Amino acid sequence: MIQNLFRYKIFISIFSLSGLTLRPLRLCGGQSFFLFVAFIILVLFPPVLFAEENIEKKGIPVVTQTNNEEGAWTGIDVSIVGKYAEKYGHPPRDPYINTDQGDLLLFVFTVAGVVGGFVMGFNVRKIFYEKE
Amino acid sequence: MSRAVTIFAIIFFLLFISSENAVYAMHITEGILPPKWVITWFAVAMPFVGIGIYHVKRKKRQMPVYLPLVGTLGAAVFVFSCFPIPVIALNGMATSHPCGTGMSAVLLGPFVSVLVAAIALLIQALFLAHGGLTTLGGNIFSMGIMGSFSGYFVFKIAQRCRLPLFWCGFLVGMVSDLFTYLGTSIELGLLVIGKDGSFLKATAEIFGVFMMTSQGVLCIVEGIVVGFVLVFVYKRKPSILLHLGVIKDDTKPVQI
Numbered sequence: 599m600i601q602n603l604f605r606y607k608i609f610i611s612i613f614s615l616s617g618l619t620l621r622p623l624r625l626c627g628g629q630s631f632f633l634f635v636a637f638i639i640l641v642l643f644p645p646v647l648f649a650e651e652n653i654e655k656k657g658i659p660v661v662t663q664t665n666n667e668e669g670a671w672t673g674i675d676v677s678i679v680g681k682y683a684e685k686y687g688h689p690p691r692d693p694y695i696n697t698d699q700g701d702l703l704l705f706v707f708t709v710a711g712v713v714g715g716f717v718m719g720f721n722v723r724k725i726f727y728e729k730e
Numbered sequence: 731m732s733r734a735v736t737i738f739a740i741i742f743f744l745l746f747i748s749s750e751n752a753v754y755a756m757h758i759t760e761g762i763l764p765p766k767w768v769i770t771w772f773a774v775a776m777p778f779v780g781i782g783i784y785h786v787k788r789k790k791r792q793m794p795v796y797l798p799l800v801g802t803l804g805a806a807v808f809v810f811s812c813f814p815i816p817v818i819a820l821n822g823m824a825t826s827h828p829c830g831t832g833m834s835a836v837l838l839g840p841f842v843s844v845l846v847a848a849i850a851l852l853i854q855a856l857f858l859a860h861g862g863l864t865t866l867g868g869n870i871f872s873m874g875i876m877g878s879f880s881g882y883f884v885f886k887i888a889q890r891c892r893l894p895l896f897w898c899g900f901l902v903g904m905v906s907d908l909f910t911y912l913g914t915s916i917e918l919g920l921l922v923i924g925k926d927g928s929f930l931k932a933t934a935e936i937f938g939v940f941m942m943t944s945q946g947v948l949c950i951v952e953g954i955v956v957g958f959v960l961v962f963v964y965k966r967k968p969s970i971l972l973h974l975g976v977i978k979d980d981t982k983p984v985q986i
Contacts, residue, residue, distance in 0.1 A: 683762040686921040691761030698859040714809040721802035
């Protein structure tokens with residue numbers, strides 16, 4: 599419990615630091631890319647590593663939140679593309695970069711939605727509402 | 731630059747070793763395409779992407795608003811193509827996603843639309859467990875090339891038929907969506923070659939299943955969205971459509 603709390607504190611401090619590194623991003627010019635990469639590492643990795651370690655230590659059976667259960671609101675790409683690929687002898691395999699672990703996928707989708715929405719909103723305002 | 735590549739390689743490797751779960755996601759996922767088709771689809775897609783980069787460089791000099799427009803439509807294609815929309819289909823409740831490449835093809839041109847789709851698919855493969863890196867060429871073919879060029883040509887035909895702008899956009903959205911899934915069906919259908927299967931039969935079967943499940947409904951939704959987008963751009967800033975050569979002065983959009 600104490601160990602988990604300690605890890606949680608480390609994660610929070612890393613997360614806060616990664617957030618702080620984004621603030622002077624514009625001032626850093628050429629170093630922006632490296633800061634962005636550092637931010638991705640710091641934000642993406644702690645949840646992935648912690649989640650896997652906890653499962654191993656507690657002996658909890660690995661229950662993944664993958665989308666391969668067919669049922670209500672199943673994506674047609676899941677049920678159709680996967681089904682026919684298996685039928686023709688080429689079943690889908692793990693992606694090389696697997697973010698579909700626990701709530702990590704929810705996190706990246708949220709980030710993607712926020713970034714995509716921001717880019718769209720910013721440019722729509724620039725194109726359609728600002729004076730030339 | 732070499733430092734950037736090294737850092738990217740380290741991230742890629744670390745994420746690679748952390749991957750252990752089977753994922754069935756949208757588009758064509760890792761492992762479905764054998765190596766010969768991976769190479770073929772990359773070879774087919776890359777020239778289109780290269781021409782797209784050339785077109786962006788050329789057009790941004792001619793039209794200052796072009797680059798923000800590429801950014802907007804790029805974000806739109808990215809969001810559209812990873813946006814599972816619940817649809818009540820023939821087989822019950824399902825989700826599917828639109829493509830948005832028809833809309834970008836009309837506004838940016840088909841080659842730039844392929845480029846935009848390629849970037850969106852790459853980001854999805856890297857961070858969202860959607861599609862795949864080895865199947866990127868195949869997904870660019872279906873969503874980028876098939877979706878963009880079908881939408882672009884349908885728009886030109888609809889304009890020749892003097893249809894109102896909304897209905898031109900509607901047809902663009904609908905047809906580009908259908909052709910995207912036709913592209914996916916072709917790629918899956920090609921897997922039966924050499925396995926005593928008929929390519930045409932397999933392609934028709936997969937495409938038919940796509941249509942009967944949810945895509946038949948969703949293509950209409952995408953058509954309506956694209957129609958509204960074109961009418962919005964025309965009402966708000968028709969000079970953009972004129973500059974891009976999308977409309978001529980005599981085009982009369984319907985009032986909605």
